[in-house]
Amino acid sequence: MRSIGIDIRMLGSQHGGIGRYVFELSKNLLEIDHEHKYLLFYNEDNCQREDVEFFRKYQNAELVATRARHYSISEQTSFLKILNKYKPDLMHFPNFNMPLLYKGPFVVTIHDMAHHKISGHKKSHWLHFQAYKKIIQEAAKKSRAIITVSEASKKDIVDYLQVVPRKIEVIYEGTSLPKDVPDEKVAEIKKKFLLSRPYFLFVGVLERKKNVVNLARGFDTLLKKYKYDMDMVVAGKVDKHYPDIKHHALDISFRDHLVFTGYVNDDDLAALYKGAYAFVSASMHEGFGLPGVEAMRFGLPLAVSNMDVFNEIYDNAAIYFNPMEPEDIAEKLDLLVKDKLYYRQLSKNAQERGMMFDWKKTAERTLKVYEEILV
Incomplete structure (x- = not known):
């Protein structure tokens, strides 16, 4: 039986969207593929124990502990030794x-290619x-092979890293x-969060590229100019x-209408x-x-930045604005x-479009990439 290694050191919600990608991809691969043995390399010093323990039930998986952090000397030394010891027939690094x-x-x-495109504290070092x-x-x-998650990202990878397009496979999450x-x-x-008014919902880690400050200012302008009694939840x-x-986001007139939840678990997030x-x-x-894809599955209309990736992924389920x-x-x-008629149409579009995004499909297409290399 041939072996496939997956670097799951970024497993878990503390790593945001990439943590979700690592968990769901690994889980679905283990459920659909019984022709290969999977070696899951995790960081025992920076993981959520319940996430790691979840994978112990799979007979086609072996968990391998490491203490190598990302961007560390140990990533280049001790993690390398572990990979060379186990010698997977194919290795997948779900982050670069x-x-x-x-x-x-x-x-x-x-x-x-966010670090190339947007400066900030992380890049300034x-x-x-x-x-x-x-x-x-x-x-x-x-x-x-390179896997990426949208045609927009593929274009950026080609432009910034001078990679030939045929090497890149676009696989949606x-x-x-x-x-x-x-x-x-x-x-x-x-x-729990004292939400007595209708509310807009933003979900994501509070980092510079999310532009939460401008979003809060736009929401503040909405309440000032159009006199609505609504909240905005930042989850x-x-x-x-x-x-x-x-x-900085709270530096608005209607700060009492801005609700920061901090981290929320999946059940609470679904309810939000x-x-x-x-x-x-x-x-x-x-x-x-x-x-936004998660929101579409709940039939929520989307109001989002007018940029290529959102137009590609959300299509007719969203209304688009200038985020600046x-x-x-x-x-x-x-x-x-x-406009209630427009709202209902976007909601209908969201429900229909949301159905096309499925982690099992992600795993099936990823497995196909593996198999083409392992032939």
Whole structure:
């Protein structure tokens, strides 16, 4: 039986969307593929135990512990030794971080080129950024195949890393939140966060590229100009590199209508989606936009940034605005509130489009990439 290794060191919700990708891809691969043995390399010092223990039930999986953090010397030394010891027939790095001296065949997932496109505290550390550039360039160059999550990201990878397009496979992500949310659970979550008004919902880590400050200003303009009595819920943890974002977002007139939940588990998140009026995002760059896909599965209309990736993924389920113009954000949100016929049409479109995104399909197409290399 041939072996496939997967680097699951970014497993878990503390790693945001990539953590979700790693968990769901690994889970679905193990459920559909019994022709290969899977070696799952996890970081025992930085993982959620319940996530790791979940995979012990699969007979076609072996968990391998490491203490190598991303962007660390140990990633280039001790993690390399572990990979060389186990010698998987094919290795998958679901983020670009990899030991530069690894000689085995591998596939890499590059989700986006955000660090190239948007400056910020993470990029401003010169040595850190140089390490990032070196690793992602080498991963793209040496990999047998590159997986990415949208055509928009594929274009960026080709442009920034000079990769031939035929080497890149676009495979969409899926959704996994519970869909049957009892009304009692929605009422419970509204009570927990004191949500007595209709609310817009943003979901994501509070980092610079999410542009939460401008989103808050647009929402503030909506309430000032159009006199609505609504809230905006910001569901997600604060990125330690950007602790000032929440403070700046709260610097608006209607700050009492802005609700920060911090991290929420999947059950609470599903209830927040079900109870929301619409989903909003003023993000400046994304590789895919998973929260919006999750929102579509609940039939939520979307009001989002007018950029290529959102147009590709959300299509006719969204209304689009200029994320740098609070007035435009407010104008588009106003249209969603006052035009009920348009709102219902977007909701219908969202439900229909949301059905096309499925983690099993993600795993099936990823497995096909593996098998083409292993032939």
